[in-house]
Amino acid sequence: MSKEKNNTLWQRLAFDVCLVAAICWFPWWASLILATVAFFSFSEFVELILVGLMIDTLYASHQTFSVSSYTYFLFSIGLFIILSLVKRQLR
Numbered sequence: 001m002s003k004e005k006n007n008t009l010w011q012r013l014a015f016d017v018c019l020v021a022a023i024c025w026f027p028w029w030a031s032l033i034l035a036t037v038a039f040f041s042f043s044e045f046v047e048l049i050l051v052g053l054m055i056d057t058l059y060a061s062h063q064t065f066s067v068s069s070y071t072y073f074l075f076s077i078g079l080f081i082i083l084s085l086v087k088r089q090l091r
Contacts, residue, residue, distance in 0.1 A: 012042055019051065028055050028072065032079070039083050048083075052076025 015038050023031045031051055039045040052073040060069050 008042070015042070016047055019047065020054070023051065023054050023058065028059060031055060032072075032076070035076075036079070036083065039080075040087065046080075048080045049073070049076050052079075 019031065019034055019038065022034050026034075032055075035045070035048045035051045039048050052075055053070075055072040055076075056070050
């Protein structure tokens with residue numbers, strides 16, 4: 001692995017750890033803003049989808065297996081698709 005890829009990997013790992021800590025301590029919207037910033041900072045930031053799943057898992061008011069109990073997860077998938085299209089247009 002080259003030095004540049006190794007450096008990017010460590011930066012991404014450090015940001016992922018900070019993002020998980022933000023999910024635990026900050027409001028949900030702050031975590032989504034941080035994930036959006038990371039989406040534009042790193043290539044292929046699929047962790048954005050996992051952020052929505054973690055928020056739903058930790059903060060859902062009731063855990064049922066319906067679509068309404070995974071609102072942030074579905075929102076994160078939509079945000080990922082929209083930001084991918086925007087990022088492609090910005091290149």
